[in-house]
Amino acid sequence: xxxxxxxxxxxxxxxxxILLYGFYDIKxxxxxxxxxxxxxxxxxxxxxxxxxxxxxxxxxITHNRILTPSVMGLDSMYQVVQTLIYFFAGSMxxxxxxxxxxxxxxxLAMVIFALILYxxxxxxxxxxxxxxxxxxxxxxTLLGSFVTFLQVLIDPVEYLSLQSRLFATFTNVKAxxxxxxxxxxxxxxxxxxxxxxxxxxxxxxxxxxxxxGINYDGMVMRILILSSVLIATSTALVGPITFFGLxxxxxxYQYLVTYKHSIHILGASLISIIALVGGNFLVEHxxxxxxxxxxxxxxxxxxxFIYLLLKESRAAG
Amino acid sequence: xxxxxGLTKQFGKKPVVEDVTxxxxxxxxxxxxxxxxxxxxxxxxxxxxxxxxxxxxxxLDQNNVKKWKSSDFAKRVSILKQxxxxxxxxxxxxxxxxxxxxxxxxxxxxxxEKFVDQAIEYMNLADMETKYLDELSGxxxxxxxxxxxxxxxxxxxxxxEPLNNLDMKHSVQIMKILRKLVDELGKTVVIVLxxxxxxxxxxxxxxALKNGRLMKNGPTSEIINSDVLREIYDMDIPIQEQNGCRxxxxxxxxx
Numbered sequence: 001x002x003x004x005x006x007x008x009x010x011x012x013x014x015x016x017x018i019l020l021y022g023f024y025d026i027k028x029x030x031x032x033x034x035x036x037x038x039x040x041x042x043x044x045x046x047x048x049x050x051x052x053x054x055x056x057x058x059x060x061i062t063h064n065r066i067l068t069p070s071v072m073g074l075d076s077m078y079q080v081v082q083t084l085i086y087f088f089a090g091s092m093x094x095x096x097x098x099x100x101x102x103x104x105x106x107x108l109a110m111v112i113f114a115l116i117l118y119x120x121x122x123x124x125x126x127x128x129x130x131x132x133x134x135x136x137x138x139x140x141t142l143l144g145s146f147v148t149f150l151q152v153l154i155d156p157v158e159y160l161s162l163q164s165r166l167f168a169t170f171t172n173v174k175a176x177x178x179x180x181x182x183x184x185x186x187x188x189x190x191x192x193x194x195x196x197x198x199x200x201x202x203x204x205x206x207x208x209x210x211x212x213g214i215n216y217d218g219m220v221m222r223i224l225i226l227s228s229v230l231i232a233t234s235t236a237l238v239g240p241i242t243f244f245g246l247x248x249x250x251x252x253y254q255y256l257v258t259y260k261h262s263i264h265i266l267g268a269s270l271i272s273i274i275a276l277v278g279g280n281f282l283v284e285h286x287x288x289x290x291x292x293x294x295x296x297x298x299x300x301x302x303x304x305f306i307y308l309l310l311k312e313s314r315a316a317g
Numbered sequence: 318x319x320x321x322x323g324l325t326k327q328f329g330k331k332p333v334v335e336d337v338t339x340x341x342x343x344x345x346x347x348x349x350x351x352x353x354x355x356x357x358x359x360x361x362x363x364x365x366x367x368x369x370x371x372x373x374x375x376x377l378d379q380n381n382v383k384k385w386k387s388s389d390f391a392k393r394v395s396i397l398k399q400x401x402x403x404x405x406x407x408x409x410x411x412x413x414x415x416x417x418x419x420x421x422x423x424x425x426x427x428x429x430e431k432f433v434d435q436a437i438e439y440m441n442l443a444d445m446e447t448k449y450l451d452e453l454s455g456x457x458x459x460x461x462x463x464x465x466x467x468x469x470x471x472x473x474x475x476x477x478e479p480l481n482n483l484d485m486k487h488s489v490q491i492m493k494i495l496r497k498l499v500d501e502l503g504k505t506v507v508i509v510l511x512x513x514x515x516x517x518x519x520x521x522x523x524x525a526l527k528n529g530r531l532m533k534n535g536p537t538s539e540i541i542n543s544d545v546l547r548e549i550y551d552m553d554i555p556i557q558e559q560n561g562c563r564x565x566x567x568x569x570x571x572x
Contacts, residue, residue, distance in 0.1 A: 063404045197423030203405045204415060207367055207398045212469070213391025213419045259405040 003256050003263055010270035017278040018045075024285060041277060043173040046181045047234040047241075048248075048272030053188065054230035055245030056252070056265050060203050061220045061227075065253065066308055067132060068245040069231045073139040074114055075240035078232065079147050079166050081109045087150045091161045099176055107232040114228040115221070169292070170238055170280055181233050188230055192265065195219070199261040241294055243301025248272045250308060318343055319364060319394075319473060319505075324373035326359055333359045335529040336373070341473070345521035346499050346506045350513055350540075352550055355526040357509045358399070358477050364507070365396035365475050377473075391419035395471040399478045401462050403450060409461045410446040413437055416468030436468035439494055455482035463491065467498070474498065476508045480515065488512075492519045513554075517541045518562045525549045541565065 022037050055068045069075070085105065089095045095102055117139075151159055164172070198219055202209045210216045234241075252268040279293045319341040326334045334356040341347055349357040362368035364375050366382050375382045377393060385393075395416075407415075413436050417429040425433070437446050440460045450458055459482055466474055474495075480488045492515055498504040499521075510516045516523055516537070523540040525533040532549050533540050540546075541563045546554040554567045 065404070197418070200423060201415060201418050204403060204412075205401075207396070208401070208415075210367055210387075211365065211391065211396045211466075212415060213388040215387045257406070259407055259411065 003258055006256055007263070007266060007270065010267060010274065014270050014273040014277070017274055017281060021277050021281045024281070039173055039175060039178070040170050040280070042178060042182075043170055043237055044276040044280060045273050046178070046185060047238050048276045049269040050181070050185060050188075050230040050234040051241065051245045052248045052252075052268035052272040053192070053265050054227040054234075055249040056261065056268050057192075057199060057223050058227045058245075059249060060199055060261065061223050063203075063205065064132075065250060066246070066305070066312060067136070068243075068249070069114070069227055070240060070243075070245060071133070072117060072136040073143055074110055074117075074228060074231050075235045076140050076143040076147070077110045077113045078106050078235040078240065080143050081106045082162060082165055083147045083150045083154075086158055086162045087154055091158050096161075099174065100180065103177060103180060103232075103236055106236055107229055110232045110235075111225050111228040114224050118220070118224055166239065169294075170276075173237065177237055181237055184229060184233050188226060191226065195223075196260075196262045199223070200259060203259060203261075239294075241297055243305055244272070244275070244297050246308070247297075247301050247304050248275065250304070318376075318378065319507075320376040321360070321364060322374050322376065324360065324363055324370050324375065326356075326363060326368065326371050333529050334363070334370075334526075337526070337529075337531045338373075339524050339531060339534055341505060341507055342522060343472075343505050344499060344503055346495060346508065346519060347522045347524060348516035348520040348537075349507065349509045349524050349526060350511075350516050350549070351526035351532070354528070356529040357526055360526065361396065361475050361477050361507065361509055362398075365394055366390065367396065367398070388419055391469070391471070393471050394473040394475065395466045395469040396475040397462055397466045397477065397479060399481055401458070406449055406451065408447055408449055409442050409453070409464075410437065412450060412461050413442075413446075413464045413468050416465040416470075419469065432468050432470055436464040439467055440464040441490070456484060456487045459483060460487065460491070463494075471504075473505045473507065476506065478509050478511060480510065480512065488515065495519065513541075513546070513565050513567070517565065538563075 018041055021041055022034065026033050026037075058069050059065055059067065082102075085093070085095045085102065095105065151162070154162065198209075198214055201212050201214050202216065202219060204212075206216050248268045248271045249264070251271050252264050255271075256263055256267045258264070275297075276293070279296060283289065283291060283293050283296070321337060321339045321341070324334055324337045325332065337356075337360060349360065351357055359368065363370045364382070366385075369383075377385065377390070382390065382394075410433065413433050414425060414429070416436065417425060417432060421429045437443055440463055442457070442460060442464055445453065445457065450461060453461065459479065463476070463479060466476070476495075479491060483491065495506050495508070496519055499506055508520070510520075520537050522535065523533070523537050524531070525540060525545070527549055533545055541556060543554055543556055546552075546556075546565065550567075552567065553570050554565045555570070556563050556565055558564075
């Protein structure tokens with residue numbers, strides 16, 4: 001089967017799930033329920049695309065198919081920023097009330113964190129993958145404990161307000177952030193269109209890419225920023241989904257046989273949309289909200305992650 | 318012309334290349350030889366901008382290589398390093414097509430396709446161009462990477478131990494192709510070699526390094542000489558003439 005046919009199938013599946021989610025069992029006020037559902041579906045599509053896109057490009061610059069921005073603790077950084085804001089400024093400060101300022105601060109902190117991480121982990125020497133994973137885990141735990149420590153000290157009322165921000169879900173989408181997110185995504189795709197060819201060359205490795213005239217280190221920096229902005233966008237919208245990017249990127253690598261980033265980004269995005277919209281449809285209408293999507297994703301994702309680790313270690317050994 | 322002037326590189330406190338000055342003559346094969354750890358690969362990496370020198374400079378057509386625009390530099394100088402592990406699955410033809418990237422920016426024109434065809438032909442890969450690289454033997458893979466560099470069509474081709482993993486037949490084939498690139502197309506080849514006999518038989522000039530320092534630099538006939546080689550390798554290397562080639566018979570030398 002050709003890649004374009006496969007992409008068509010994925011697109012068709014995504015549309016079916018979007019329609020199902022939009023119209024299935026719509027009782028009572030259509031005028032009330034439909035816009036609400038559309039808002040949620042839009043959030044899922046944006047999140048799905050942002051996670052897929054950022055994971056694929058992150059894996060290209062790290063030359064690694066197991067690492068994702070979130071495995072390296074990038075989205076914990078979002079929690080750190082929000083907690084710090086509540087801790088020092090409080091819930092009534094401009095840093096919380098002005099959504100754009102809040103969003104901007106979170107993105108900036110995550111980009112800086114990503115650059116520091118990259119500088120220490122990927123530039124200095126080549127570390128084995130297990131070392132990187134271990135570091136990622138330790139950083140995640142460290143940030144997590146730090147956040148908990150601060151949260152314990154916060155006033156309980158403030159804490160409740162903070163919690164609703166950290167555990168955002170698709171049922172509780174912030175509409176005003178939706179528009180910035182669409183804007184950011186559009187810019188990210190515009191930029192992606194310009195660098196698609198360079199990304200393909202970069203997957204040949206640093207030396208080969210430099211030989212072919214790519215300013216490799218500069219590109220890595222820019223892509224890392226791109227990736228962090230995308231992750232920040234999705235995290236701010238719906239909260240962290242740890243394994244999600246890993247699954248969709250790797251499914252795309254397995255399903256679509258090509259080296260072209262344009263196709264993998266498209267494929268992974270469509271797979272994300274199918275998983276998020278389809279998954280939410282199942283959770284809401286089949287499981288009737290007895291479980292949550294993030295539980296399912298982390299369960300399935302965790303198993304898939306172990307499978308990938310075993311596969312990679314066999315390939316390396 | 319490539320001029321290397323007073324190039325020095327340290328890793329930590331250890332100098333790997335120290336104050337090396339060499340001019341690469343255009344239209345020749347120049348071999349870098351020397352014992353392990355002599356700094357041959359490091360020197361090659363600095364010439365090709367993969368590595369930045371601590372002090373000294375490399376000039377390409379009188380301009381410092383650092384000042385060249387990456388995309389223009391890639392049309393003049395190409396480099397192939399030894400270890401080429403790929404994370405992506407590519408066919409031979411896809412890999413060779415990447416060699417055209419500096420010109421095509423990813424969209425191959427008919428002229429680009431012709432260069433790719435020629436490079437594949439040159440490296441005798443026509444019958445396996447649709448195969449994936451991970452299905453090939455080490456030698457075939459190496460040839461595919463060299464084909465990519467040939468497709469890049471640069472005046473200068475730098476190769477870091479391209480004969481690694483290759484059997485005798487393919488090593489000879491590759492050296493003959495490099496000779497053809499120089500004699501017929503006027504390319505300049507700079508190559509790091511371990512096998513001193515390949516250097517002796519195929520290169521025009523030899524640059525000998527030891528402990529990061531330049532030991533000797535001259536025409537092949539001046540370097541392939543027992544006295545000079547003793548200085549470089551610290552062993553007695555008798556030389557025999559065979560059909561006009563000077564062969565170093567070092568296999569049972571006293572070390």
